[in-house]
Amino acid sequence: MEPSEEEAIGRFRKGTGVIMQELKYVIKDKEGIHARPAGAFVKEAAAFPCSVTIAKGEKEVDAKRIFGVMGLGVKCGEEITIHTDGEQEEEAIAVLGKFLEENL
Amino acid sequence: MMVLEGKSVFGGIAIGKLSVYGKKDHAVKRSRVADTEAENKRFLEAKEEAKRQLAGFYEKAVKEVGEVNAAIFEIHQMMLDDQDYVESVTNMIKTQEVNAEFAVASTGDNFSAMFAAMEDDYMRERAADVKDISNRVISILQGSTAGAITGEEPVILLADDLAPSETVQLDKSKVLSFVTRHGSTNSHTAILARTMNIPALIGVDFPEKLDEAPSGESCLSGNVAAGTDNGASIDGMLGIVDGYQGKFYLNPDEETLAKYRKLKEEDEQKKRLLQELKGKENVTLDGKKINLYANIGGVADVANVLANDAGGIGLFRSEFLYLESEDYPTEEAQFTAYKTVAENMAGKKVIIRTLDIGADKQVGYFNLEKEENPAMGYRAIRICLDRKEIFKTQLRAIYRASYYGTISIMFPMIISVAEVRAIKEIIEEVKAELDRDGLPYKEVEIGIMIETPAAVMISDLLAKEVDFFSIGTNDLTQYTLAIDRQNPKLDNIYDAHHEAVLRMLKMVVDNGHKEGCWVGICGELGADTELTETFLRMGFDELSVSPSMVLRVRDKIRNTDLSKNE
Structure with missing residues (x-):
């Protein structure tokens, strides 16, 4: 397996000056984001008031909706990008980053 | 009559x-509703009821199959709440302006x-x-009951x-036998059957x-249409499961x-005879003579151990304490x-195995x-020796309990003499602490699990360090044959009687x-009666098997005679 690390945690500007948190992560679990971790991830994301999105390539979905997350069909070795925006966005990205490290 | 073959996961005969x-789709008719607000409310209420049912299943499943599988x-509950x-x-x-049943069915189809x-x-x-979740909501809306078995009579479930x-x-009391097209010998159904x-x-x-045409006394239930172009549905026909020969008879003559x-x-007579033993x-x-003990995974299993007259507990898996709690027990x-x-x-031997978890068991x-390869990863004694405080808590609890019966301890996943010595040092610390605290304990036999090829090869050295060995054949076989037991594709080459394993024993x-x-x-393997004689001849002192x-x-x-030639 190729080494896969979370690549960057940081603030960045998207569009018209909105500041949000971004995290990129390459999935290590050989089954990809299957139902169980998808459910657990959605649960973690839903605990925060800020908006949370998860994207694979061009496709970005609401990370608080399980069908969206499962619908991405993320497999082992694929990179996902998480964005959090709004209240508690920094805590959210930290918690979700830790969750990914430990579970996926 | 049709005879089919399969792989048996548990012996016995069912007729x-x-x-x-049935993962049958519900027949749903589209109808027009005038009061859409009320209809939507009906849907939302049915959805909540479905979630309540699922929450109930979760609780039940945790007990039956553990948290991971539950x-x-x-x-499913989250899916029902998906916006x-x-x-x-x-x-x-x-x-x-459609009825809720139709809207749920269409949405379910789309998703x-x-x-x-x-x-x-x-x-x-x-x-x-x-x-599955959509059908559950529809069932509730229609007021019908979900579930596979509707009749009163126990059935062979296909x-x-x-x-x-x-x-x-x-309803487990309505199941005589399971017959499935897929699944491995370690699948959930197989474990449940055992x-x-x-x-x-x-x-x-x-x-x-x-x-x-159905033969014998297999009366077709009224709703089954017999004699169609492709024949009649087998549902309701008579069948025989022969778990000894791995045969399934459909519509037997x-x-x-x-x-x-x-x-x-x-x-059945044989089973009754067993009770007489x-x-x-x-x-x-x-x-x-040989000692025959039982394996348990929790306090509740003790009743079963006693009911089956085991001479002691040869393996008390302590994981349940960790898996069932929210924090370190x-x-x-x-x-x-x-x-x-x-x-x-009551004084019979109880062998407690210390914590055996790892990245494959989620705590x-x-x-x-x-981890990429949890079977060979950070688990069992490796965690305990690394995180001594967790280990010491468990050892203190075991030593304190030793005062109330006959307790032995064994340690999993050992690969070296150094590990055993490190464990013994920690035990000495624990005993010193108990002495200092004035807490009583008795002498405790110390043993190790032999479940790695490494432990087998240095068993002469390890034997100098401990009082007993208990061989964990599941992991030992997996590590020796390099076969993942969870992989159904490998079931055909997984040979529990492999000469390499027998020589190790x-x-x-x-x-x-x-x-x-x-x-x-x-x-x-200890419960494999094809090998009982072999184990006796090898000179084993104890076998610990599931209570049943x-x-x-x-x-x-009792039917083996070792004085006769092999």
């Missing part, structure tokens, strides 16, 4: 009506089509989950495969319909039925559990990192005995 586990019910899903149903009711179109096999199978989500809903002591076959490619009725009777010694015809909680078991066993508060017995250690087996197997193994021992 009864077949019930094909998680699917949490996911896209709910909005789709609501919009359909409001804009198309499951999304999964069905995905490239990944696993995700394609998730289409079934969406149908299915493609049964997920935990399906078995949990079954705990229920009922015959089960996997890999049986049964047809949906049979183009022949009178002759076969008569033969199996007789076999079944003999089988209670209280008898585990001794061969020529007088060789306290010394008191552990002490209470060990003490209860020791007291209930959230341990914060274990995801012999080597461990000989090395153990040279240094005065007693040697036992606590893996599944104790009397069968005793029967085998």
Whole structure:
């Protein structure tokens, strides 16, 4: 397996000056984001008031909706990008980053 | 009559009506509703009821199959709360003025089509989950009861495969046997069959319909249309499961039925005989004795150990204490559990195996990192020696409980003498602390699990360090043959009787005995009656098997004569 690390945690500007948190992560679990971790991830994301999105390539979905997350069909070795925006966005990205490290 | 073959996961004979586990789509009619607000409310209420049912299944499944397998019910609840899903149903009711049943069915179809179109096999199978939750809501809306078995009579249950989500809903008293098309010998259904002591076959490619008239006394239930172009549905027909030969008879003829009725009777007689073996010694015809103990995974299992007349507990898996709690179990909680078991066993030996978890068993508060190869990773004694405080808490609890019975300890996943010495140092620390605190304890026998090829090869050295060896054949076989037991594709080459493993067993017995250690087996192989004689000849001192197997193994021992040539 190729080494896969979370690549960057940081603030960045998207569009018209909105500041949000971004995290990129390459999935290590050989089954990809299957139902169980998808459910657990959605649960973690839903605990925060800020908006949370998860994207694979061009496709970005609401990370608080399980069908969206499962619908991405993320497999082992694929990179996902998480964005959090709004209240508690920094805590959210930290918690979700830790969750990914430990579970996926 | 049609005869099909499969792989048996548990012996025994079942004769009864077949019930094909229906993942049937509900017949839903579209109708127009005037009051869409009320209709939407009806949907939302049904959805909440469905979630309540699923929450109930979750609780039940945690007990039956453990937290990891039960998680699917949490996911189903989340699916029902998914905003896209709910909005789709609501919009359909409001804009198309349709009934809730139809809106749920259409939405379910759309979402499951999304999964069905995905490239990944696993995700394609998730289409079934969406149908499952939608059907549950529809059942509630229609006021019908969900579940596979509707009749009063127990049945032979046929299915493609049964997920935990399906078995949990079954009324177990209505199941005579399981027959599935897929699944591995370690699948959930297989494990369930073994705990229920009922015959089960996997890999049986049964047809949906049979183009022949039902024979015997198999009365077709009224709603089954017989004599269609492709034959009649097998649902409701009579069947026989032969768990000894791995055979499944569909619509058996009178002759076969008569033969199996007789076999079944003999089988039951044998089970009754086994009951009579209670209280008898585990001794061969020529007088060789062996200890026969039982494996348990929790305090509740002790009743079963006593009911089956085991001479002690050869493997007390302590993981349940960690898996069932939200945080590290306290010394008191552990002490209470060990003490209860020791007291209930009233002086009989209780061998507690220290914590055996790893990255493959999810215990959230341990914060274990995801591993590529958890079977060979950070687990069991490796965690305990690394995180001494967790280990010491457990050892203190065990030593304190030792005062109330006869307790031994064994340590899993040992690969070196250094590990054993490190463990013994920690034990000395624990004992010193207990002395200081004025807490009583007794002498505790110390042993190790032999479950790595490394431990086998240095068993002569390890024997100098401990009082006993207990061979964990499941892991030892997996590591020796380099075969993942969870992979059904490898079932055909997985050979539990592999010569390499048998030679290792012999080597461990000989090395153990040279240094005065007693040697036992606590893996599944210990209950394999085809090998009982072999184990006796090798000189094993103890076999520890699941409680339900104790009397069968005793029967085998009592009918073995070692004075005769092999």
